[in-house]
Structure formats: C-alpha cells, structure tokens
Amino acid sequence: MATLELRNVNKTYGSGLPDTLKDIQLKIAEGEFLILVGPSGCGKSTLMNCIAGLENISGGAILVDDADISQMSPKDRDIAMVFQSYALYPTMTVRQNIEFGLKIRKVPKAQIDQEVERVAKLLQIEHLLARKPGQLSGGQQQRVAMGRALARRPKIYLFDEPLSNLDAKLRVEMRTEMKLMHQRLKTTTVYVTHDQIEAMTLGDKVAVMKDGIIQQFGTPKEIYSEPANLFVASFIGSPPMNFIPVKPAGGRGRWHVPLATDLGQLSLPLAAGDADLDQRELILGLRPEQLALAAEGDSAVLQARVEVTEPTGPDTLIFVTINGTKVCCRLAPDLAPAVGEMLKLSFDAGKALLFDAKTGERLARESKTPAEGSAGNVAQFRGR
Ligand SMILES: Nc1ncnc2c1ncn2[C@@H]1O[C@H](COP(=O)(O)OP(=O)(O)OP(=O)(O)O)[C@@H](O)[C@H]1O
C-alpha cells in the first residue's frame, strides 16, 4: 500500500510533437482506487506507462509515499501493471506467465503454487494453465494478464482496461471480484476503463481526461452530480445528460428559463442571485432521471408529445423535443406512455445544471440562499 502523487507531470513523445500529458496533478491516498477515463488517444495508457516507468516523463515528478520515483527503473518501483495489449510471454505457458514475477523475486515454490492456484480460481482460468497464449481467446489472454499482476502484492496496481475483451456476463462477475479483492487487499490502484458502470462503481476517485489534460478529479458522485464542464457532463452518464439551449428571462434575482414544446411552455425559476444571465449563451443540463411524470399538484409541469420510446428492461427511455432539442427522459416501464401520446413532465430543477455555452464551464451553484430547502424546485446558481 502506498500513496501516489503526480506533480505537474508532462510528457512529449518528441520535439515538434504536441504534449501528450499536460501538467497532470493527482494525489491518491493509501489504498485508494482511482479510475481514469477519457476518449481514445487522450493519454491514459501514456500516463500508466509513465507511472510504471516504461516511459520517461518530460517534466514534473511522480511520488510514491512522498519519494520521487521519476528516475527509478521500472523493476525497482514495485508496481504491477496489466497492459491494454496483454503483453504475455508467447513461449511460456499460462502458469509460467503468472509465476514469472514471483520467480524473479525468489518467492518459495510452495507459495508460488498457492498464488497461481488462487488467481487462476479467481479469474476462472484453472483449465488453461498448461496452454500457451497463442492458444487462448482475447478474453482468456486478458485474464491471464490480470493473473500475472494479481499474483504479486506490489505497492501499486495499474490496470489498463483489464476487462475490455470479456463478454458481458464475465465482465460483471470480474467487476465484482475486483471490488471484493480491493476491499480485502486495499492496494492502491489506478484503473483505466471506458465502461461507465465500472467508473462509477469501482472508484473511490475518478479522473476525467481529455487531450492530455485532467478535466476533473473527484469522487464518482461529484463527477456525476457536479461536473466541472460540458465535456465531463457529456462523457459520464448513460444515457447522457440532456443539454438544452436556454435564454434566461426576468432580471437580477428573479431569473427564469423558458422551456417550450409544441404543446406548451414552462418558466423554470432560477435562484441565480445577481448574475447577468441574459448576457450569456447558456445550456441547461438535465440528466434523464431528473425528468419525471408530473404528479397532481406539481408546480413545474411541461406538456410534450412522445416521439420515440426505447424500452431497455429496467427503464423505458422516452424522447421529446424541448427548445428544439431532443431530450431523453428515463421512466419506469409500466408508467411509460406510447409514441404520439401527450406527456406531462415535471422537473427536478434543484439538481439542474447551467453551463456557459462559449467556455463550456459550469456556473457555480448558489452555496446558501433563502430559497434553498424552502422553495424546493428552484435551480440555484451563483453569478460569475
Ligand atoms: N510511442 C509513441 N510515440 C508517439 N506518439 C505516441 C506514442 N504512444 C502514444 N502516442 C500518442 O499519444 C497519444 C495518447 O496515446 P495513449 O495510448 O496514451 O491514449 P489512450 O488514452 O490510452 O487511448 P485508448 O483509449 O485508445 O487506449 C496519442 O495521440 C498517441 O498517438
């Protein structure tokens, strides 16, 4: 177990090339599980390789337990990594691949056998131990690569999309196993994934990256409920957050945003203090679950016509058009109306987010206003 800190880490693959990592700053506590997400090519594997020591950094420092390891060779870092490309030794059997790291650390044979048995069972690859990697499917190779890392007890684990090639059922099983294992061993971990559910369920912290820059670093809840900008808001959550262009009306202290469909209109109140909202192009962010069927007595109700329905099993997604934008609402299947029917929607405006369309930044919420708690269904924002 160890703390891991990245201080202003920069990485360029060569002069003339753009920086692949730009001023990366992260700190995770002993035993924490950090999820790293971002679009393809944003620098996730590069960052993992830098932490493992397989790539040199061009600036900054990497600290483990407050000691700078930036110049240390990979084998001295006591970090185990699962590569996106598996990187198994092709001439060795599965057993030999898993044993390798333990053998070079001169672990006694009886203990090696015990470890191999443990991880093979955990990863459901006991029947494959005598095979060579070339005789395995992609998902099987991926599990062997996991086995090789998990057989060791390093200070830090690095996992680069370790479950990406598994079928859906095995992936869910492995996700639970990962969580159980981390609860037991509490090894500091950095884990790259494209999977929303893995990101939300496995991590103590999530770092969202784009173009080599950390866009936001926080708990899964913060990233989901308080995204720093439009990029983070659109990247996390499935189905994604709805973004509705809005033009606030009213004036200082009494702002509201008009929302319109072809069946009706609604003015959603905003507790926006003295912000000069009408001077800016704004986008209202609402998650699909923040739109519900209106109940008797609801104050903020908007009528809309159902254009598309998508039953997913546990939920039914309903699409309507608000302010000219297609908007997704997530409803319970037995309540979902059919295509063409009229729908009365109510808004959980207290959780609505406002973004500046030009900069993409989210407007900070009003920290404490008299409206909070009392007026319930009011979206609250602070000025610039
Ligand atoms: N050895 C290298 N030499 C030059 N450029 C490289 C090298 N390795 C990666 N890059 C570039 O660095 C950028 C980041 O690549 P990286 O593999 O870290 O992305 P990633 O976030 O892991 O993507 P993915 O989700 O597809 O795995 C890309 O533009 C890539 O082309």
Ligand SMILES: [Mg+2]
């Ligand atoms: Mg990668």
